[in-house]
Amino acid sequence: MSDPGRVEDVLRRLAPRVLVALVRHYRDFETAEDAVQEALLAAATQWPARGVPDNPEGWLVRVASRRMIDQLRGELAGRQREERILAQSPQGETHMPGADDQPDDTDDTVVLLLLCCHPSLTPSSQVALTLRAVGGLTTAEIARAFLTPEATMAQRISRARKRIREAGAAFRMPPEPERLERLRVVLHVLYLIFNEGYTATSGPSLHRAELAGEAIRLTRIVHRALPGDGEVAGLLALMLLTDARRPARARPDGSLVPLAEQDRRLWNQESLQEGLALITRTLSQARVGPYQLQAAIAAVHGEATRAEDTDWPQIVNLYRLLEATAPNPMVTLGHAVAVAMVDGPEAGLRLLEPLTGDKQLSGHHRLPAVRAQLLEMAGDADAALGAYHLAARLTTSLPEQHYLRSRAARLAKKAREGPAAT
Amino acid sequence: MKYLLLIYSNPENWEHPMFLRNPEFLAMPAAEREALTGQSDALHQEITESGELLVAAALADPLTSRTVRVRDGVPVTTDGPYAEIKEQLAGYLVVDCESAERAVEIASRIPDARFGGVHVQPIMDMSGQEM
Numbered sequence: 001m002s003d004p005g006r007v008e009d010v011l012r013r014l015a016p017r018v019l020v021a022l023v024r025h026y027r028d029f030e031t032a033e034d035a036v037q038e039a040l041l042a043a044a045t046q047w048p049a050r051g052v053p054d055n056p057e058g059w060l061v062r063v064a065s066r067r068m069i070d071q072l073r074g075e076l077a078g079r080q081r082e083e084r085i086l087a088q089s090p091q092g093e094t095h096m097p098g099a100d101d102q103p104d105d106t107d108d109t110v111v112l113l114l115l116c117c118h119p120s121l122t123p124s125s126q127v128a129l130t131l132r133a134v135g136g137l138t139t140a141e142i143a144r145a146f147l148t149p150e151a152t153m154a155q156r157i158s159r160a161r162k163r164i165r166e167a168g169a170a171f172r173m174p175p176e177p178e179r180l181e182r183l184r185v186v187l188h189v190l191y192l193i194f195n196e197g198y199t200a201t202s203g204p205s206l207h208r209a210e211l212a213g214e215a216i217r218l219t220r221i222v223h224r225a226l227p228g229d230g231e232v233a234g235l236l237a238l239m240l241l242t243d244a245r246r247p248a249r250a251r252p253d254g255s256l257v258p259l260a261e262q263d264r265r266l267w268n269q270e271s272l273q274e275g276l277a278l279i280t281r282t283l284s285q286a287r288v289g290p291y292q293l294q295a296a297i298a299a300v301h302g303e304a305t306r307a308e309d310t311d312w313p314q315i316v317n318l319y320r321l322l323e324a325t326a327p328n329p330m331v332t333l334g335h336a337v338a339v340a341m342v343d344g345p346e347a348g349l350r351l352l353e354p355l356t357g358d359k360q361l362s363g364h365h366r367l368p369a370v371r372a373q374l375l376e377m378a379g380d381a382d383a384a385l386g387a388y389h390l391a392a393r394l395t396t397s398l399p400e401q402h403y404l405r406s407r408a409a410r411l412a413k414k415a416r417e418g419p420a421a422t
Numbered sequence: 423m424k425y426l427l428l429i430y431s432n433p434e435n436w437e438h439p440m441f442l443r444n445p446e447f448l449a450m451p452a453a454e455r456e457a458l459t460g461q462s463d464a465l466h467q468e469i470t471e472s473g474e475l476l477v478a479a480a481l482a483d484p485l486t487s488r489t490v491r492v493r494d495g496v497p498v499t500t501d502g503p504y505a506e507i508k509e510q511l512a513g514y515l516v517v518d519c520e521s522a523e524r525a526v527e528i529a530s531r532i533p534d535a536r537f538g539g540v541h542v543q544p545i546m547d548m549s550g551q552e553m
Contacts, residue, residue, distance in 0.1 A: 122520055125473070147424075147547075148518060149476055156473025199549035208549070249552045256550050369553060396423065399550030 007047045010056055011040050015136025018060040020108040022068060023171045029115060030161040031071050032064070033133050039064035040136060106225035109134060110186075111173050113222065116160075117186045120167040125160035126189045127196075132157055135214050145196070145208045183226075187235050187291065190219050194239050198246065199397075212243055230286020233278055234295045240275030241298035244268040256403045260307040272302050290326040293318055297334070312341040329361045333370045345377035365394035369404060376407075381415040424476065424518045424545040425525040431512035431538040436483035440512050441533040458533045465531045469517060474528070478515040509538050516545070 015036065022032035039060045053059040116130040128146075131137045137145075143153035174182055197212030219236045226232050248262035257263075279295040286292065297318045304310040319335035332355055340348025352371055361367045372387035388408035392401050431440040439462065441447050447455060469475040484503035491498050503510055512534065519525045522544070529540040 122472075124518070124520060128473075146518075152473050152476055152518070155471060159471055159473055196549070199551055245552075250550075254548070256552050258553050262552075373553070396544045396546050397550040398546045398548055400553075401546070403550070403553065 004048045007044065007052060010047075010052060011043055011060075012136035014057050014060055015040060016109045016112050016134045017057060018064055019133055020112060020171075021057075021061050022064055023112075025065075026068060026072075027171070028068075028072075029169075029171060030165045031068055031075075033129075033161055034158075035064040035068035035071060036060070037132065037138070038067045041138065044138075106221055107173070109221050110183075110225045111171060113186045113189075113218070114174065114179075114182045115164060115169055115171060117182070117189045118164050118167060118169050119182070119185060120163050120169075121160050123189065123192060125156055125163070126185070127192055128153060128156050129160040130189055130218070131193065131211075131214065134218060137214070145211055183229070184231075186222065187219075187231060190215050190222070191235060191239075191291075193218075194242075198242060209246075212239070212246070215239060216243065228286070230282050231289040231291045233282040233286065234289060234292030237275045237279035237282065238291055238295035238298055240271045240278065241295060241302050244271035244275065244302065250399070254399055255406075256399045258403075259301060262307075264305060264307075267302070275299065276302060288321070288325070290322060293322040293325065297322075310341070312338055316342050329355055329358045330366065333366055336374065337370060340374050340377060345374040348374045349378065363394060365391040365400070365404075367391075368394065369400075372404075372407070376411055381411055384411055385415075423520075423522070423525075424516060424547070425522070426543050426545055427515040427517060427525070427529050427532070428511055428541040428543070429513040429515075429532060429534045429538065430509040430541065431534050432509045433512070436485070436512075438480040438513070439533070441537055444537040446537055447533075458536070461531060462533050465528065469528060474517045474519055474524075476516040476518055478513070480513040481511060484510045512538070 018039065019032060019036045022036060023029050026032055042063055043056070043060060047053075047056075112134050113130060116133050117126045121129070128142055131142050131145075132139065139154045139157060140150050142157075143150040146153065173179060193211050194215035197209050197215060200208035200211075216236070216239050219232070219239060223229075223232050223236050244267045245259070245262060247268060248257060248264065248266040250256055275295065276299050279292065279299050282292055283296060297315055300311050300315050300318070315338040316335070319331065319338050322331050323335060332351060336348040336351040338348075339351055349371065352367065352374070355361055355367055358367075368387040369391035372384050372391055375384035375387055378384075385408055388404050388411065392404035392408065395401050395404065429440075431444075433440050433443050434445070435443055437443055441458065441462070447458065450458070466475075466478075485501075487501075487503060489500050489502075489504050491500075515528075515532075517525060517528055519528070522542075525542050525544075529535060529542045532540050534540060
């Protein structure tokens with residue numbers, strides 16, 4: 001008997017290595033990915049009862065190869081081609097990579113990530129394929145995390161594999177400058193996975209929270225392979241610093257607690273310290289980029305024991321740099337809040353003015369939500385209430401809607417009780 | 423983001439697919455009718471293969487429907503459609519798309535959008551950003 005949790009860990013760690021072994025051998029990512037998934041499922045059913053084999057990786061490669069050959073046999077009509085495939089099949093464990101034989105193991109995982117995050121795929125397909133092929137999650141687990149029927153998720157994954165084949169993408173490290181561009185896509189996909197997990201509140205979506213841990217695990221692998229890349233380190237630091245706040249960001253009923261009101265004693269110190277150390281080291285060594293700057297902002301928040309100790313002028317400086325390197329209306333919103341904390345709400349509101357006609361933000365709840373907060377700070381209760389209610393109507397998130405309506409209710413109560421109460 | 427697409431139709435005789443029985447459709451030249459039927463099949467295949475379609479269903483004649491209202495603790499059931507309106511809810515889809523624009527595009531390619539209408543509404547989710 002083996003502990004099912006241990007079996008799962010072993011499988012998740014080995015999944016990308018087994019897939020790499022098969023893709024290298026058969027040069028067919030589409031079929032290999034499917035075969036590895038079947039081998040993982042077979043192991044997940046058999047190992048807990050029979051125990052983990054002495055060479056788990058060899059076992060998985062063997063089972064996956066067998067499935068792969070079955071699959072290819074079924075697909076290939078020509079006898080000649082079938083013989084060629086059979087002649088290619090691994091002869092036994094001598095062909096298999098050994099468990100300790102992992103010189104460029106992490107590099108292989110990065111190449112696999114680059115393939116799964118191929119630019120020809122939609123972000124949701126990149127996310128699904130990455131979680132399955134590199135993360136070793138089952139289709140059922142991914143479907144559950146995204147509240148999607150399993151058949152739909154399976155369809156999305158098989159479509160993504162097909163697209164990769166059609167795009168003629170090969171299993172190799174792309175040359176510069178393509179490599180760098182493709183790596184940015186990988187980082188964005190890892191960030192999306194993290195956010196899916198981080199933004200999940202309690203209750204029915206709790207299993208989604210595991211996605212945050214999975215994103216951190218995968219980003220660690222990329223960081224190990226590319227320790228000199230400041231943006232990879234920056235993203236890992238950003239995830240760690242953000243994830244540290246997870247125990248404090250929602251109440252047990254799932255309602256959101258804003259950063260300023262979080263019980264900071266609940267923050268995960270281990271993640272916080274690791275993130276702080278990583279971003280401090282990175283900023284002194286690498287060329288600065290958007291993930292590093294976002295991590296630096298999270299670090300300033302992380303260093304404040306109380307909300308009122310926050311070094312807002314420092315955050316304003318970081319937002320200025322961020323707007324200079326990666327201008328984006330969402331960044332402007334954060335910048336406006338920071339400026340309001342330093343120079344007063346009117347200064348923040350002035351920064352929001354140019355965003356009114358912004359196409360990306362039109363119909364988005366974030367702009368009225370920030371405006372509401374700043375108008376409340378400025379003491380304009382009527383306008384703030386209007387903005388809170390507009391933001392509440394525009395959001396498609398139940399916890400955000402609840403939060404915005406409760407802010408409005410609190411403000412209305414304060415306004416009714418008169419200036420003496422404020 | 424997930425969207426609910428509600429298909430409203432105004433058929434003389436309730437039979438799916440609704441648009442095939444629409445008088446305007448029947449008055450169209452054969453080639454145009456064929457194109458519209460093909461468009462429907464192609465759309466269904468496209469959103470199934472892309473993994474965007476989560477669920478789709480055709481609804482029974484509103485004649486078979488009931489509306490329940492509880493007043494003062496007493497449930498009152500009325501037979502038939504929810505309201506005396508010409509366009510009735512005939513079917514629905516739930517799609518998971520990258521953008522609202524994509525959801526609207528899918529809706530616009532449902533043939534019933536041409537004769538009745540397709541209402542697109544986002545589905546709330548449980549995820550939330552702290553502010």
